[in-house]
Amino acid sequence: MADVTFTVDGKKLTAPAGTLLIDACKAVGIEIPAFCYYPGLSLQAACRMCVVRIEKMPKLQTACTTTVAEGMVVQTETDEIKQARKATIELLLGNHPLDCPVCDAGGECELQDMTFKYGAAESKYVEIKQHREEQQWSPVVFFDRPRCILCYRCVRVCGEGMDVWALGIQNRGVSAVIAPNGQDHLECEECGMCIDICPVGALTSGTYRYKTRPWEMTHVATICTHCGDGCKTTLGTRRSNDGMEIVRGDNRDKSGINGDFLCIKGRYAFDFANRTERLTKPLVRQADGQFKEASWSEAIDFAAKRLREIRESKGGQAIGVIGSNRTTNEENYLLQKFARTVLGTNNIDHHRTVDYVSFAAALAGKSERTASLRDTANAPAILLLGNDPTEQHPALAWNLRSNVRLNRARIYIANHAEIKLRRQAKQFLEIPKDGYASLVQYLAGNDSVVAANEQTAAFRDAIRKEESLLIIFGSEFRGRDIQALVEFGLSLPNTKFVLLGDYANSRGAADMGLLPDTLPGYVPVASAAHFADEYGAVLPQNAGLDLLQMFDAAQSGNLAALYVVGSNPVTRYGVDPAVLKNTFVIVQDMFLTETAQLADVVFPAANLYEKAGTVTNTYGDIQLVKKAADKAGVRSDFELIVRLADRMGADLKKLVPFGRGVRADMGQTRGAQSGEADRHSVWLAAHGLEPKLSPFDPFATLDEIQRLVPSYSFSRLELLAGSDQHAKSELVQISAAPARRDLVLPSQDTLFTSGTLGRYSDKLKEVLDSHTTPKPVEAAAD
């Protein structure tokens, strides 16, 4: 739109016509206060805080509903306006309890800030304030009615943003009140957006309630460990008896890839880290079959000795390695390097939630064809095939909804279920569960494969008319189907693709070569020359055993050792525990999972919130993970792999290229805690290594990843500054996907589950229980 020129507080400004005055002012640093206005939501003009004086207009005008016009002359801070705002606050405070010392929002409350700015601390009103008891609406949402200032932000974000419509306004005038849809409780997606957006402490979080105060916490912005969207979550931590405890998760600075959004898992499901049954000491199985706690050096020595014996007696092919979907890229990379150089085996795999290899092969050499999560919020047209983003990719669902609402994006959905996003879809096509491949053929022009009718024809025509299309698809597509879909997409003028995988670093695990047949960057194991040069070792040339083959080999007695890092394949794949009875099993995990219970050595590992590194979300956005929490007794997977390699006699300088390239550090840059730096320096001194360069520094490994994996050649500076970097799929050195078994096993997680990890979150369990056993409605909200 054409630009208009106007004057605010004597400054000449220019903004596109149609811009709201409040936004135009904010863009140049003139802050106009507002409670009810929230960017991206519908306009309310309920709070009257944003009033400004516009020349030639009678009375003060609300800046949040006024669009800028040519020649407009605006005053934003005059005595008259100050007085008006002060009076507004005085009215708001008329029935607002002054319990700021107790209120959870105290210290980050917009009403508090405004009162400090405009005064009105003394009130002219002498009426008694009406008290109402606090209500619990769900395990995670509490409502304190007198604190509410009726800005309607929660109502709008729940309805427009989440498409849940669980909050409404009942009664009128002074007795108007926010009411939940279940009369006395909420029936919703429990995303907590209403709490996040509440300018006061009316809606408060069930996990953070009355625990501490905002300024008492250390806030660390890191990446959520749950689904594949990779949202930024800001963890508030407090020193506790055994490290740093996470007290709160929220979306404080809104600077992340997820913008305003955070779902229940990013916001509340961090409590697994504080569980009492968390392992903090290594366990070694004794001759009598019982676990016994051991010291770190004993346990590592024991595990390394056995691995070494097996490698020397039976060779690397008798050892299997299973990686994790939730460890960092550096750990995944190091794990495959450890397997391939130290153990000498290609028997390495992880729980595959989608077929990233075929996706990479289909897009090899094509530049600018993968989309970031950010692109889903502004693509003009989107084709969603399979998956249910509302349940499995909440941030994507949020972006799609916002895109439709704010940019009138056109969404075409084909799914075998009536997913909730169909309400935003321009066209929705219900297809049989196995009908995805034939649908793609149909879209490509083959009429005979589906029962074509008017609806399918309209669907196809609409998609083919789009000038720019973003195709998002889920695990329903594998192998050749992905190839066919990408070919169809490339036949359209301007297409980008997204493949939806399930966990925080599922994409990273595949990218980093936790696969029996590909090295990092999807390089086939047979053409590993430059890796061998860099590693200074001979790499096995034949593809190794995949995950199921490993268990088959264990059953037939051909797998002597299995090294499992942060994964629970026994439950996930329904493995019979007897299979592993003759296999030496090492497990690194937070809890004694079903797999860990079968292990011979268990190392207590740190989770993603307790380490630094990078992760890649399913869109290929690489983001920095920062250490937020700390737990005495646990070690990061990175450290454990390095120590194991060391005790096996590997050359650490070859395994982790520390001391080369970018200077490593003792953890200063990533917030070392609780004597971590000391621990490292003692260990290093004991081993005669340079005390200033640590083999435990993931960034040394990131250097190597960036040298060897071209698609990860992003700007390190931007990454460290907290920006997300998109992997360059055109640089993937893969020509054709190797013929391989389809081992994809979608996690089928919902909003309230998160694989094995989710079972250890009390909050998720509580929410899940409350949703499966709805409580009876007792009384209507008054």
Add this chain to the structure above:
Amino acid sequence: MSIVRNIAAISKGMSITFKEMFQPTEVENYPDGPGPTRGAVLQDRFRGAHVLQRDENGLEKCVACFLCAAACPSNCIYIEAAENTAENRISSSERYAKVYNIDYNRCIFCGYCVEACPTDAITHGHGFELASLNATNLVMRKEDMLVPAVGMPGELAAHSDSVK
């Protein structure tokens, strides 16, 4: 003349000395004096060891708002908050201080915490005998600082976990 002036000066000085000899003594007989303070006389405004107050129902006044800890220039106040329940009500508000420690190794008795307290829960008492041979003894817990619940309404006091 100088002699006369010297004598005058000396006699003026000595006159004050002799006058003071007959005034009552101002020396405090601490620690051998009477009373709980053992002879020490303290002004009302004296800032001694902190006392955590209770309200008229015997509940703790502290609501664990952390403002004292935020105001403290020497960072010597440590608080852990918890939520009151119907069965276990410690303070009159929703939140109470489960742990409230003051590290007297670091406290400079500036009184900012008392100034900051919105509920008048923390006050300066007159306790001044804080010396110790062991620095770890100088971390006072909530139980050490709370006024006793004796004489408070019985039931509430009995439920308080602060009374040992």
Add this chain to the structure above:
Amino acid sequence: MSTPATTIFSPETAARFDRLVTLYPVRRSALIPMLLYAQDEVGYISDEVVKEVAQRIGITELDVRNVLSYYSMLRTKPAGKYNIQVCTNISCMLRGGYEILEHCKQRLGIGHKEVTPDGQFSLEEVECIGACCWAPAIQVNYDFYDELTPEKMDAVLEEYKTGRGKETR
């Protein structure tokens, strides 16, 4: 957004509702008339009414409750057989509306928005009922009685008590 298979309303009302939702450019505009007709038939807005109305219009039950709680003429509890609505808006107030209200309260032994134990009468203090020229006025169900005095009021009450009043349902 559908006609339910089983309805709690009479066939006439159900047919009326089917037509109502087609009358307006936006379906939810039919909400208030539907609630009023439903109240006339059921006597009050029960949870079942909320449920069916929401279903017929295609909005959430919460939306229905939001509107329902806004309007004082919509009630969520049964009223008496004869619902006496006493106007105390300005004209009636000036001509003794409060006197009539107090009188009713005394005679019936109930207060605002209360129902007599036998379920015969309920009393409500309401805003203007559009009978200012004959103030003070009351409305019993949909019938007006105007230029009232406490004596006339007694006569009206007596008429209904003895069953001579107009039956509305």
